[in-house]
Amino acid sequence: MASPMRIRAAAKDGVTEVRVLMSHVMETGQRKDSSGAVIPAHFITELTAKHNDRLVLAAEFGPSVSTNPYLAFKFAGGAKGDKLVVSWVDNKGDSRSDEVQIA
Amino acid sequence: MKKLFLALPLALGLSGASADELQTRVEQMMLDSFKANGIAGLDRQKQDAVQKACSGLTPPDAETMKKLEAAEMATIKWPTDGNFTGGDWKEGQKIAASGRGLTWTDKTADNNGGGCYNCHAMDPKEVSEGTIGPSLEGYGKLRGSSEEVVKYTWGKLWNSKAYNACSDMPRNGYGGILTETQIRHVMAYLFDPASPVNQ
Amino acid sequence: MNPQRRDTLKAGGGLGVLGLFAAAGLIKPEMAQAAWNKTAFEAKNMEAAFAAFSAGKPAESADVVITAPDIAENGAVVPVGVVSKLPATEQIVIMIEKNPNMVAASFTLPEGTVADVQTRVKMGQTSDVYAMVKADGKFYMARKEVKVTLGGCGG
Amino acid sequence: MRRQLLFTALGAAIALTSPLAGAAGDELNFDAYREMLADGNPAELLEMEGEELWRTARGPKNATLEQCDLGRGPGVVEGAAAQLPRYFADTDKVQDLESRLMHCMEAQQGIPSAEIINGQFLKGERGKLAALVAYVVTHSKGKPIAIDLSHPRVKEMYDMGERAFRYRTGAMDFACSSCHSQDGKRIRATQLPNITKPEGAAEGWSSWPAYRVSNSQFWTMQHRLWDCFRQQRTAEPVFASDVTIALSVFMAGKGNGAEARWPGVKR
Numbered sequence: 001m002a003s004p005m006r007i008r009a010a011a012k013d014g015v016t017e018v019r020v021l022m023s024h025v026m027e028t029g030q031r032k033d034s035s036g037a038v039i040p041a042h043f044i045t046e047l048t049a050k051h052n053d054r055l056v057l058a059a060e061f062g063p064s065v066s067t068n069p070y071l072a073f074k075f076a077g078g079a080k081g082d083k084l085v086v087s088w089v090d091n092k093g094d095s096r097s098d099e100v101q102i103a
Numbered sequence: 104m105k106k107l108f109l110a111l112p113l114a115l116g117l118s119g120a121s122a123d124e125l126q127t128r129v130e131q132m133m134l135d136s137f138k139a140n141g142i143a144g145l146d147r148q149k150q151d152a153v154q155k156a157c158s159g160l161t162p163p164d165a166e167t168m169k170k171l172e173a174a175e176m177a178t179i180k181w182p183t184d185g186n187f188t189g190g191d192w193k194e195g196q197k198i199a200a201s202g203r204g205l206t207w208t209d210k211t212a213d214n215n216g217g218g219c220y221n222c223h224a225m226d227p228k229e230v231s232e233g234t235i236g237p238s239l240e241g242y243g244k245l246r247g248s249s250e251e252v253v254k255y256t257w258g259k260l261w262n263s264k265a266y267n268a269c270s271d272m273p274r275n276g277y278g279g280i281l282t283e284t285q286i287r288h289v290m291a292y293l294f295d296p297a298s299p300v301n302q
Numbered sequence: 303m304n305p306q307r308r309d310t311l312k313a314g315g316g317l318g319v320l321g322l323f324a325a326a327g328l329i330k331p332e333m334a335q336a337a338w339n340k341t342a343f344e345a346k347n348m349e350a351a352f353a354a355f356s357a358g359k360p361a362e363s364a365d366v367v368i369t370a371p372d373i374a375e376n377g378a379v380v381p382v383g384v385v386s387k388l389p390a391t392e393q394i395v396i397m398i399e400k401n402p403n404m405v406a407a408s409f410t411l412p413e414g415t416v417a418d419v420q421t422r423v424k425m426g427q428t429s430d431v432y433a434m435v436k437a438d439g440k441f442y443m444a445r446k447e448v449k450v451t452l453g454g455c456g457g
Numbered sequence: 458m459r460r461q462l463l464f465t466a467l468g469a470a471i472a473l474t475s476p477l478a479g480a481a482g483d484e485l486n487f488d489a490y491r492e493m494l495a496d497g498n499p500a501e502l503l504e505m506e507g508e509e510l511w512r513t514a515r516g517p518k519n520a521t522l523e524q525c526d527l528g529r530g531p532g533v534v535e536g537a538a539a540q541l542p543r544y545f546a547d548t549d550k551v552q553d554l555e556s557r558l559m560h561c562m563e564a565q566q567g568i569p570s571a572e573i574i575n576g577q578f579l580k581g582e583r584g585k586l587a588a589l590v591a592y593v594v595t596h597s598k599g600k601p602i603a604i605d606l607s608h609p610r611v612k613e614m615y616d617m618g619e620r621a622f623r624y625r626t627g628a629m630d631f632a633c634s635s636c637h638s639q640d641g642k643r644i645r646a647t648q649l650p651n652i653t654k655p656e657g658a659a660e661g662w663s664s665w666p667a668y669r670v671s672n673s674q675f676w677t678m679q680h681r682l683w684d685c686f687r688q689q690r691t692a693e694p695v696f697a698s699d700v701t702i703a704l705s706v707f708m709a710g711k712g713n714g715a716e717a718r719w720p721g722v723k724r
Contacts, residue, residue: 003506057410072383220456221644457688
């Protein structure tokens with residue numbers, strides 16, 4: 001099972017700033033292991049962020065996004081205590097969804 | 104590894120029995136804290152004459168240095184046919200760029216890199232160059248290729264300690280890091296007018 | 303989420319409806335793969351990458367600003383931020399010209415989301431980094447060179 | 458200077474810095490790069506794991522580490538890493554954070570130290586120990602490094618470490634000092650701290666443990682030293698052995714007073 005994300009969300013002056021760290025190998029499918037065998041591609045393909053139930057960001061990733069991806073974005077609205085949910089799925093069908101309260 | 108384990112009296116600038124006792128304990132620690140792993144055996148933890156002499160706060164006195172350098176000079180293997188620079192600079196470039204070899208994760212002790220770029224600038228176009236050693240950019244172009252220069256360079260590559268007993272540079276030939284053929288390739292990389300080093 | 307927004311997202315080449323449902327846990331993730339813009343992420347040259355977003359040849363715009371270091375200590379992690387000052391920015395795409403697959407990430411911004419995103423990408427070598435922005439239905443871009451260096455003993 | 462003076466006349470004439478030196482790459486400035494990475498250090502992911510591990514009952518004794526004494530009393534994590542290595546009376550040893558955690562894992566949880574000493578970095582219990590390190594060091598971020606060099610056993614380790622630092626050995630004649638005793642030097646594009654000076658020692662000590670961007674791994678100081686020795690072409694240092702503690706005390710002690718920035722982000 002995928003490890004939890006680290007999500008920080010803080011509201012200030014009507015804008016919520018979100019920073020997310022995801023735990024993921026983001027394997028490109030172009031690397032070889034020590035025995036010369038290709039390491040299969042394994043990377044997050046899609047991500048969404050929702051403020052309460054409203055979509056605030058949708059993203060698609062390719063394997064060029066760094067291992068343990070980092071993402072920062074901002075949206076208008078959001079208040080202290082509101083729910084923010086970030087979810088991802090990867091090319092192998094693994095997924096992860098984590099939730100924080102906006103600080 | 105063709106290292107000599109000479110027992111040279113130390114000139115480490117220490118005084119008193121406690122300092123010597125500390126040194127003995129350090130030497131023991133440098134053995135006890137390590138274990139052999141693959142090609143990296145415990146023999147590597149024993150110092151030879153120059154290693155020992157050059158581990159102090161200050162280098163040995165001039166006379167000791169001279170003696171050490173003479174002993175190292177005697178280990179240099181000069182090319183039998185006088186072919187110093189007839190290698191392939193392209194091969195030399197690969198050797199200069201590779202920092203691989205001789206670690207406990209390497210399976211064999213051959214096929215090593217020279218790691219030249221770790222410490223030296225060589226190709227003026229290369230950004231990722233080390234600065235511990237002097238810049239070698241334009242090496243052949245700036246210094247020419249007189250017999251003196253060529254011979255010095257070969258010797259320095261083979262055993263840097265022959266010219267400065269406490270040099271930071273590894274003894275590539277003497278230490279079994281690079282083969283004679285590989286050193287000739289590196290020589291070509293330094294001297295060949297077509298080499299990127301001289302552009 | 304209203305139906306109109308779904309259509310906008312789909313047309314914008316962003317995360318498809320299936321993807322959103324998957325992320326929301328409504329359908330199985332593998333079904334969502336159909337929505338991921340495979341053509342874009344497998345593009346091997348800039349023209350093909352632009353074409354995958356139906357972007358034609360985007361005009362360079364000073365209103366698209368890339369924040370990235372001039373020189374990176376390592377190519378495995380290169381921070382890249384994109385800000386668009388263009389009104390009605392709905393999509394931001396980050397591309398690395400000299401990577402085997404140039405498209406790194408695509409962000410679809412619903413109304414109310416600030417056109418200011420940051421992420422980190424892999425770069426195989428020194429290259430131009432492109433930011434392509436879709437605003438009010440039109441495409442714009444900016445680029446910036448990032449030098450990638452090698453470090454360490456290499457052993 | 459020392460090296461230049463010692464060149465033979467011929468050597469000096471040929472090998473001194475060429476007029477072209479400095480033309481390319483002499484000043485690689487990674488400040489902007491590092492600044493952009495400072496926020497959102499992926500080491501935070503490991504720190505979360507470590508915090509969980511600290512509080513989880515594990516091992517044959519099914520105990521947590523919440524009674525582990527890192528030097529500031531049982532269970533005190535705050536500021537503990539900044540004062541390590543230190544002397545511990547219960548083990549009669551100078552211990553760094555890793556050897557102390559290893560001791561706690563054995564004493565409190567019953568996890569044999571041998572399993573960690575004979576293990577591999579990033580794997581098994583040694584991997585879990587690294588997560589604990591990430592958790593503990595984060596609670597010393599911003600604290601001044603404070604090694605108690607007045608303790609004779611700590612001072613003794615410092616002196617041994619200073620000698621070990623200059624101890625040239627192995628297939629390439631390297632010592633730590635070969636690369637870390639001059640200002641402003643680089644291996645390739647990697648900038649090297651001058652550990653013979655307090656600022657450089659603080660730089661080295663306070664930037665590890667760190668998340669390494671080049672391989673996406675979190676490396677502890679034991680791991681960092683282990684790989685320095687590998688690149689030095691010595692035999693393999695034993696995990697938490699005296700030489701690793703001695704070098705740590707030397708570096709930390711010389712860097713005393715500087716601010717810990719753990720965990721770092723490094724190449």
